[in-house]
Each structure stands twice: as structure tokens, then as C-alpha cells.
Amino acid sequence: MSTMLPMQGIEPRCLREQDGCDLSRDDGNVAVDDRSIQRGSRSTRRARSTSHEDAVSQKQCKRRRPGQRDEPRVRSENYFRNLYSTEPDFCRLGSKYPEFGNLLRNGAHLDFTDPAAVVQLTKTLLKEDFGLEINLPANRLCPPVPNRHSYILWLKDLLDSTSSAYSQQYEPERQVTGLDIGTGASLIYPLLGCAQRPTWNFIATDIDAESLRSARENARINNLEARIRIIDRVTSDTLIPDLSTGPIDFVMVNPPFYASDTELRELAAKKSRPPHSACTGAPVEMVCDGGEVRFVERLLNESLTLRDRVQWYTAMLGKRSSIEVLIDVLKKNGINNFAVTTFIQGSKTRRWGLAWSFLTRRPSPVVARGCGSFLAKDMLPPVTATTIYKPPSPDHADLVPSLERILCDTMTSLNFRSWTWNEQRLRGVGFADGNVWSRAHRRRRTREGTDAAQQESAGSPLDVANCAFGFSISISTQINNTAESGSSSPAVTVCWLQGDDESLFESFSGVIRRRLREDTTRSI
Numbered sequence: 001m002s003t004m005l006p007m008q009g010i011e012p013r014c015l016r017e018q019d020g021c022d023l024s025r026d027d028g029n030v031a032v033d034d035r036s037i038q039r040g041s042r043s044t045r046r047a048r049s050t051s052h053e054d055a056v057s058q059k060q061c062k063r064r065r066p067g068q069r070d071e072p073r074v075r076s077e078n079y080f081r082n083l084y085s086t087e088p089d090f091c092r093l094g095s096k097y098p099e100f101g102n103l104l105r106n107g108a109h110l111d112f113t114d115p116a117a118v119v120q121l122t123k124t125l126l127k128e129d130f131g132l133e134i135n136l137p138a139n140r141l142c143p144p145v146p147n148r149h150s151y152i153l154w155l156k157d158l159l160d161s162t163s164s165a166y167s168q169q170y171e172p173e174r175q176v177t178g179l180d181i182g183t184g185a186s187l188i189y190p191l192l193g194c195a196q197r198p199t200w201n202f203i204a205t206d207i208d209a210e211s212l213r214s215a216r217e218n219a220r221i222n223n224l225e226a227r228i229r230i231i232d233r234v235t236s237d238t239l240i241p242d243l244s245t246g247p248i249d250f251v252m253v254n255p256p257f258y259a260s261d262t263e264l265r266e267l268a269a270k271k272s273r274p275p276h277s278a279c280t281g282a283p284v285e286m287v288c289d290g291g292e293v294r295f296v297e298r299l300l301n302e303s304l305t306l307r308d309r310v311q312w313y314t315a316m317l318g319k320r321s322s323i324e325v326l327i328d329v330l331k332k333n334g335i336n337n338f339a340v341t342t343f344i345q346g347s348k349t350r351r352w353g354l355a356w357s358f359l360t361r362r363p364s365p366v367v368a369r370g371c372g373s374f375l376a377k378d379m380l381p382p383v384t385a386t387t388i389y390k391p392p393s394p395d396h397a398d399l400v401p402s403l404e405r406i407l408c409d410t411m412t413s414l415n416f417r418s419w420t421w422n423e424q425r426l427r428g429v430g431f432a433d434g435n436v437w438s439r440a441h442r443r444r445r446t447r448e449g450t451d452a453a454q455q456e457s458a459g460s461p462l463d464v465a466n467c468a469f470g471f472s473i474s475i476s477t478q479i480n481n482t483a484e485s486g487s488s489s490p491a492v493t494v495c496w497l498q499g500d501d502e503s504l505f506e507s508f509s510g511v512i513r514r515r516l517r518e519d520t521t522r523s524i
């Protein structure tokens, strides 16, 4: 599932273009891309704004009830998840924030060729949706909020699905430290992260004095100096600073995109019209030797030394070709615990998210394979969840107690290092030192006697982090829309939570699948 931001109408132009002159960050073609064509036609349309268009916009303004994202706000996890699933309502924002409203034409249209308007939009969204204040120097990049937010949403899911408590959900008490490399003048990622998760803290770096000054100011005005440590770096430094202060849960970076000033200029020249005036990126933000691929390769090289001192190394990239190169490098280095996703805005602009880890805790499929069909299957990381049971016909909610019993009986009969069942969540978590469900293992266990096996597991302290295989198994109840109203039936899903060996996950799922089929046939 992609992190979709289905923006249409008045907003997406900003969201597509605001970031660094909008030079072709998409799947492959660093040339005049669809967006510049779209943009050209859109701007032409806008330039020819007619009274009809104005009338339509006025109508839109009236039709759009300020109900979509009404006050009072409870800034819950769901609130943040759904924030940009609908278009921001410019009319409502304009009446609430006069400094934004003053920039709207006919109360609804923003002139995206005006850098001040673009900056004001970012400030307004940050204030309205996250309660954040921000200062932005006129000569530095102005981040599009929905795009940056989608990276943070993905990180939250990545961390939640791979926590050391194996809960596969948000753990409000969990202390998290993130490192944002190249935080920029806005300090956007640390601000968004801290606004959403009270126990997250950040280290933020940059090499640009102006950005560092502004980032510090933004930490100060949001009262976040205690949670965001900003560090000056120079180009020749390692990307990841000394980690002696403690472990890092994730590293993130939105690297400079272009390989050289010439590339930046050439791409600007190729565009169908002069560079967008709302481009506020300075060369230090947009260009680095080798572009985004080289930057992330540097990070990857550092990760090969630091390994599990960071749980997740992540990066946002602009091109599919960059992702393909980097996945190849990951595989060549034997890293098979990785995740790849797309961040989509509107119908065209696509960015990519890449994450890798030297720990063996596996992210959920939504996180790990969020790029859907945008990448060839052989590029993707292993599948980490499978539905192993659905009743043969709908309306079998009454099967839940039987499924629960069969699962628990089966699991307790196996020689796991640990197995716990949560009755409320109908979810169990187990760990094994290897394939303890194979016939060979069970025969050996019978031969040697259960006592010996119990002694074997009791002899060493329970350190599930080093177990070869960890899994969760859960029963969910699905409402059948096609069947009679209210009818529902259960499904059983196995998730691969830990380990390097995909074949263990596959064979375990297969064994439990067969057991459920055989035993439930008798119950139905």
C-alpha cells in the first residue's frame, strides 16, 4: 500500500512543485517530465483566469464545508494518519489565517509562482495541522508539508512494526531517538516527528550555516530545544556523527538531488518554461557530488561499519532508478532486511522511501513493500505476513473460540522458547531457536524425552532477540459486505517478526495452515 496523498484541484500544484524547483523527481526520467508539462498548462490556465473560473472557485469555497477537518482537534494517531487524505480547504484556512487569506485570489486560489505564497502555505499548514511555528529564510528550500509528513508516517509504521516489544502497534512509552541528516533551514522532520510523538527526540545535522541558524531558531520558537539537538557538520565529516551518546533508532535523510550545478541548470533549461519562481532551494541544498545515489551510498557504507548501532537507516529518493541501484547495493552486501515504499502526491509526483537494518526484526508488509507494483517483484524485500486461514463459506464468527483453542493447543505442544497469547487482541507471539515444528525435531524430542527439552530451554535465560525465528499469529474478524448485513467471519494471519531465514516463516505458516484446515473441518 502506498502512502497516498490524493491531492487534486487547487492544492497539488504547490505540493508537487514546492520542493526544490520541481525538477523531475520521479520514476526515472530526469528530463522534462509530465509534471512540468502539467504545470505549464495549469499555469497557462491560471494566467487566463476567467470570470467563469472565479465563479467556480467561489462556488467551491461555499460548497466546501469547513467540516472535513473541524475543530476541536484531537491530535491522535488517526488524526495524523488521515491529515492529507483530503485536500486542505484553502477557503477555511484563508478565513482562519488572514496572512494566508490575504494571498488567496478570489478567496480560494494561491499563486504558486509567488515564493511568499508558497512559504505562507507551509507555515499555515504547520500551524493548523501540527500547532508548529516556523521561520524560513527566503533563500532556502521551503518544504511541502504533505510530502514530508508522509515520510514521518512511514517511519512511525516502520518503528511500530519492529519494536523490541514485538507489539506491532504504537507504544506511547517507547523512547525513540532519530537522526535527521541535512535537516535544512526548516528543521521540518524533527518538528513533525516531535509534534506527533511526545517520546521522540532528534539529533539534526547540516553543513550550511544559514540553515543551521534558522533550524536552531525553529527549535527555539517551538520550545523543542530540549528534544532536538542540532549539530554543525562539514562536507568531509561522516554523515552519521559520533554515536557515543547512545543508540539511534532511525536515521533519515532527504539528500541533495542533483549531481552538479550543471545538471541542475541543464534540467532547468530543458523545462518548458523558465524555472519556477517559487524555487527557494540554494545550491548547497540541491546539489552534491554524485547526487542522491552517491549521498545514500555514503550512508550505506557508514552503516556497514555501524551496523546495529542504528536500528533503521532510511532515505527519501526522487527517482526509481536511484532506488533500483541502491537495492542492488543492499543485496550485494547481504542486507535482506529492507523496506521500500512510495510517497505519492496528486497523480504524478512520486518519491521513494528506502530503509534497511542489520537487526532481524521484520517490518509489516505495508511498510516493507509499500511501493506496490511500482517495482519489479524481484527487487522487493521478502513477504512478511500471510493469511493462513479463512473459513470456506462466510458467516463463521462462531469459529473464533475453536480457532483460538486449536492455535493455543498447537503452539503449546511445540518446543518454542516462548509463546504468549493475548485474549483481548486474539494475538499470540512466539519465538523458536529453529524449526521446532518439523517432524524430525518432534521425533527427536520424543526420543530424548520432554524433560530434556524443557531443561534445554530453561537452562539459558530468555533472550528472544537472538532467536532464529519470531512470529505473531492473530485472528481478525472481517465483516462480509457482500453477505447479509452484520455477518462476519474470522481470518488467521501469521506475521514474520524476527529472523533471517525466510524458509522458516514459510514452513511454519504452511504447517499451521494445514493444522487449522484439518481441525476446523471437524468443527464446521
Ligand SMILES: C[S@@+](CC[C@H](N)C(=O)[O-])C[C@H]1O[C@@H](n2cnc3c(N)ncnc32)[C@H](O)[C@@H]1O
Pocket (backbone or CB within 6 Å): 141, 142, 143, 148, 181, 182, 183, 184, 185, 186, 188, 189, 205, 206, 207, 208, 211, 233, 234, 235, 239, 254, 255, 256, 257, 284, 285, 286, 288
Ligand atoms: C534537499 S535538502 C533537505 C532539507 C530538509 N531536510 C527537507 O527535507 O526539506 C538537503 C540538505 O542536506 C544538507 N547537506 C548537504 N550535504 C550534507 C552533509 N554532508 N551533511 C549534512 N547535511 C548535508 C543541505 O545543506 C540541505 O539542508
